[in-house]
Amino acid sequence: MLRLEKVSKDFDKFKLEDISFELKEGYIMGLIGHNGSGKTTIIKLIMNLLNVDSGNIYYMGEDINKISKKFKEEVGFVYDELYFYEHLKVKEFKNIVKSFYKNFENNKFDNYLEKFKIDKDTKIKNLSKGQSIKLMLANALSHNAKLLVLDEPSSGLDPIFRKEMISIIQEELESGDKCAIFSTHILTDLEQCADYITLIKNGKLVLSESSEYIKENYKVIKGSKKELDDSNINFIKREDKNYYSQGLFIESGYETTNNISIATIEDIIYFMGRD
Numbered sequence: 074m075l076r077l078e079k080v081s082k083d084f085d086k087f088k089l090e091d092i093s094f095e096l097k098e099g100y101i102m103g104l105i106g107h108n109g110s111g112k113t114t115i116i117k118l119i120m121n122l123l124n125v126d127s128g129n130i131y132y133m134g135e136d137i138n139k140i141s142k143k144f145k146e147e148v149g150f151v152y153d154e155l156y157f158y159e160h161l162k163v164k165e166f167k168n169i170v171k172s173f174y175k176n177f178e179n180n181k182f183d184n185y186l187e188k189f190k191i192d193k194d195t196k197i198k199n200l201s202k203g204q205s206i207k208l209m210l211a212n213a214l215s216h217n218a219k220l221l222v223l224d225e226p227s228s229g230l231d232p233i234f235r236k237e238m239i240s241i242i243q244e245e246l247e248s249g250d251k252c253a254i255f256s257t258h259i260l261t262d263l264e265q266c267a268d269y270i271t272l273i274k275n276g277k278l279v280l281s282e283s284s285e286y287i288k289e290n291y292k293v294i295k296g297s298k299k300e301l302d303d304s305n306i307n308f309i310k311r312e313d314k315n316y317y318s319q320g321l322f323i324e325s326g327y328e329t330t331n332n333i334s335i336a337t338i339e340d341i342i343y344f345m346g347r348d
């Protein structure tokens with residue numbers, strides 16, 4: 074449904090290089106990486122808020138630049154900056170966004186506002202960060218977006234609403250013809266819902282795999298330096314500390330033992346997300 078092919082963007086001091094990944098209908102992808110790794114840049118490129126320097130972004134097999142009208146209709150973007158609309162009341166915001174989308178469903182939007190406890194007469198600038206995210210989510214879900222793009226939707230949200238938001242997104246995806254990509258630093262959210270994990274490090278893609286594949290194949294071993302030396306394991310990354318050593322490796326055959334465990338997403342970021 075969404076495919077990035079060798080997407081690159083060169084800012085003066087930062088380069089996003091050759092990013093390729095694919096997201097299929099029905100699935101949720103978590104985009105992760107340290108601060109400044111390039112997640113928001115990727116999201117802005119997908120949203121066509123930035124132009125790629127090279128590479129292509131395809132939606133349903135077509136270049137997003139060639140189908141920009143259809144793409145705008147079918148994408149729902151959730152981020153927490155509503156500066157542009159600050160002076161408006163929620164109900165005025167609704168009337169504006171309603172005119173953007175032919176599939177906008179009034180009732181659905183109103184029901185979400187009620188569910189999220191957002192008063193229609195509140196000015197956008199007086200909404201809390203969490204409420205702004207909720208408003209954007211209501212907007213995205215009310216125009217029946219097929220592709221949900223969420224830039225750190227969970228930051229600023231309390232744990233209960235985060236869970237609720239994830240369930241709402243999962244429910245939306247049950248129809249099987251939608252998908253979602255979201256950037257986050259909150260690992261529990263990823264563990265709860267991400268079918269795919271894409272990890273960016275310094276503008277480069279280091280991993281884009283299904284969570285299932287990661288669970289089945291990525292392992293962490295901890296032990297003495299000698300134990301790791303003797304293991305003959307081909308490490309993706311290894312570190313030797315004063316008192317112990319540890320390393321990440323791929324191997325589906327290894328049984329988990331006292332010192333070998335299934336890698337968590339935190340392990341993946343720890344070993345692969347930094348220099």
Ligand SMILES: Nc1ncnc2c1ncn2[C@@H]1O[C@H](COP(=O)(O)OP(=O)(O)OP(=O)(O)O)[C@@H](O)[C@H]1O
Nearest residue numbers: 084085086087106107108109110111112113114115
């Ligand atoms: N318009 C721009 N012009 C120049 N540099 C930019 C621009 N936008 C982003 N950058 C730089 O690109 C790098 C990646 O930024 P980006 O916002 O994509 O990171 P991120 O992974 O989303 O970070 P965070 O987790 O902190 O939100 C940063 O060094 C940033 O300063």
